[in-house]
Amino acid sequence: MQCPIQTTEHADILLDYSARRLSPATTAAFERHLLSCEACRKFASGQQAVWSALDSWEGIAPSEDFDRRLYARIGEFEQSGWWNRIWSRTSGPFSWKPVMPFAAACITLLAAFLLYSPSNTPVVPLRESSRVETLEPEQVERTLEDLEMLKQLSSTPGSQSL
């Protein structure tokens, strides 16, 4: 048997062993493996301890009036208006969760459309300072040449004294 701790595909054997859900053949094989594997032995005994501890946590006895209260609620539901019934049916197994992102996306799109639709967008004249200056290719070329010159000047000996 492959070690369940080292092979993830057999790891559930460790849990199933304590839960007594293994077949007799697998139980026997695992118990043979336990004799030689310290790690599995440690895991199994720890898991057994947890299992025993949890066994001692018993359930509770339901209140005597549990059914009476439940049937009272069912009676209230039956007597409520048709709108409440439909609403409560949809709020049961139906979840609003998947609808929410879709609704949010629709609202965002609508808001964006209202804000940026061409008919509503006011035309604001650009101020002089905010205009983007367009640079000519020659201007860029000249600047690059100037930079190159400055670089050469700084690298020549004696330029430090200038």
Next chain:
Amino acid sequence: MRVVIPQPCPAERVNTDMTSVAALERDAELMLRVRDGDSASFAQLLDRHRAPVIHFLYRMVQNQAIAEELAQEVFLRVYRSRASYEPTAKFTTWLFRIATRLALNYIRDRRYEKAHDSLDDDPPEGVVRQLADRGATVEQNLLRRARFQEIREAIETLPGKQRAAVLMHKYEEMEYSHIATVLACSESAVKSLLFRAYETLRVRLAHMV
């Protein structure tokens, strides 16, 4: 130490499987009758699943009054949805899915509130606490209480989904696939949840043997 664990023989296993299949069919049959307006069938379903649902919710939220309130909500939702019921999935999967969702919502909403009732508090009217042995000595009872409290606290430290997975695995004896359907995740995710949860519990409860 070699652990010898008695396992049911194959014939017993087949009988158990047949019984569980019959139980599942019975649930679906009852629910279909409830759908057709038979209130006696709803009472039978309630009888069959009242205790497991309350126990599960009690262990999830650790407060009897809240567990019963949530259990009522579970059965009320089953009743409300009876008209649209189709036996496509196990009835218990549906039931525990509702119960788990309600419990996880409760835990999320009350994360910062310590609302569980202490063993020292007086139980609410009509509530009977089940301790393991009523004929035990005072010392044994105290030890049992301390042990019980430790288990509750250990379970309480688990994140909601891990807690639900452990409770369904341990107390409801559900298969990994069944738990996966209830928690709406993959079977490997359930195994991973269980491994992490039991690891936490091993650390906290290992000394209790």
